[in-house]
Amino acid sequence: MNLSSAIFTRFDPYSGQLDGASYTERRLSQLRGAFADEAAYDAALAQDDPVIYTVATLEPAQGEGQLNYALGMLNPGRIGTEYYLTKGHYHAWRPAAECYLGLSGQGVMLLEDENSRESKLLPLLPNSIVYVPGYTAHRTINTGDTPLIYWGIYPSAAGHDYGAIAQRNFHKVVVAVDETPTLLDRLEFLNALHQAETQ
Ligand code: PAN
Ligand code: ZN
Numbered sequence: 678m679n680l681s682s683a684i685f686t687r688f689d690p691y692s693g694q695l696d697g698a699s700y701t702e703r704r705l706s707q708l709r710g711a712f713a714d715e716a717a718y719d720a721a722l723a724q725d726d727p728v729i730y731t732v733a734t735l736e737p738a739q740g741e742g743q744l745n746y747a748l749g750m751l752n753p754g755r756i757g758t759e760y761y762l763t764k765g766h767y768h769a770w771r772p773a774a775e776c777y778l779g780l781s782g783q784g785v786m787l788l789e790d791e792n793s794r795e796s797k798l799l800p801l802l803p804n805s806i807v808y809v810p811g812y813t814a815h816r817t818i819n820t821g822d823t824p825l826i827y828w829g830i831y832p833s834a835a836g837h838d839y840g841a842i843a844q845r846n847f848h849k850v851v852v853a854v855d856e857t858p859t860l861l862d863r864l865e866f867l868n869a870l871h872q873a874e875t876q
Contacts, residue, residue, distance in 0.1 A: 678744050683737040690780035693750025693826050698733035703757075703764065705729055710843060713793055713850050713866055716874075728752065729761050730817075736833060743833040751784065751817055751825040757846030757870075758852040765816030765847060767791060769836030772811040778828040779805045783821030785858060791813040796849045798860045801827055814842060818851045820858040 688695040705718075706726045712718045730751040737745070754761045765787070768775070777786060784801040791812045799807045801817060811816045821824040849865050851858055 683735045686735060688733075688748055690826055691824075693731060693733060693748050693824065695733035695748040696736060698735050698748065701732045701734065702728055703730050703732075708762075708764065710846070711762060712756040712759050712854075713846075713863055714757035714759060714870060717759075721756050727754070729754070730763055731741075733755040739833045741834070744830055745833045745835075746828060749817060749825075749827050749829060751782075751827075753782075753819050753824065754823045755853065758854070760818050760820050760853065760858065762819075762849055763813055763817045763853075764839055765842045766823060766856065767838040767841050768811070768816050768831070770832070770834050770837045773832045773835035774811050774866060775809040775815070775829055775831040775835065777801060777807040777809060777815075777817075778809075778830075779803050779829065780826040782819060782823045782825035784817060784819045784827070785818045785824040787849060787851060789846055789859075790847070791841075794848060796847070796860070798849070798851065814847060816842075816872045817846060818858075820851065 682722045683697055686696050704726050705722055732747050732749050734747040752761055781803055786799045786801050786807045788797040801807055849860050850863050851860055
């Protein structure tokens with residue numbers, strides 16, 4: 678077995694810092710197409726290009742039976758009424774499942790089964806675990822007003838398939854309706870937006 682030095686690691690459950698990790702930063706400009714309201718996206722981007730989330734990844738080992746893990750930090754905020762979110766993906770190796778553990782902040786996970794297209798919305802909170810089965814698109818959403826910090830632990834062979842989501846976004850959106858996180862059909866939400874624009 679070829680283990681790197683990452684057999685013991687420290688992390689900060691409030692900032693998303695993970696010793697020895699490699700960091701990926703996703704700014705608003707890298708999330709074109711992820712948010713439903715394109716006009717709100719363009720308006721927000723014209724003002725600023727904030728960091729929406731970071732992912733600190735550790736890959737202690739690769740190969741059959743090995744696990745990798747990542748500490749996510751998703752900032753609070755909205756584009757229009759839609760909460761800040763991650764791009765979302767399937768695993769390139771479709772059978773790969775993943776465990777998400779909430780550490781701090783308040784959020785939800787949107788899951789979508791690739792075959793049935795059935796959606797599930799689950800809370801991602803401190804002291805809770807969301808099990809993401811294989812063949813399931815998953816997206817993290819911050820519905821609170823502090824950073825959402827969470828673990829994702831997955832088979833080292835899982836990989837990320839972003840292309841499928843870029844082509845066909847999740848069927849559902851999570852938006853603030855009367856300040857309450859609400860799950861709506863993307864199409865219905867877009868139709869309501871366009872109707873409001875033309876009135
Ligand atoms: C997580 C995600 C992380 C960022 O580590 O990669 O939440 O989301 P995106 O990868 O969709 O930008 C994970 O699910 N890994 O498999
Ligand atoms: Zn994943």
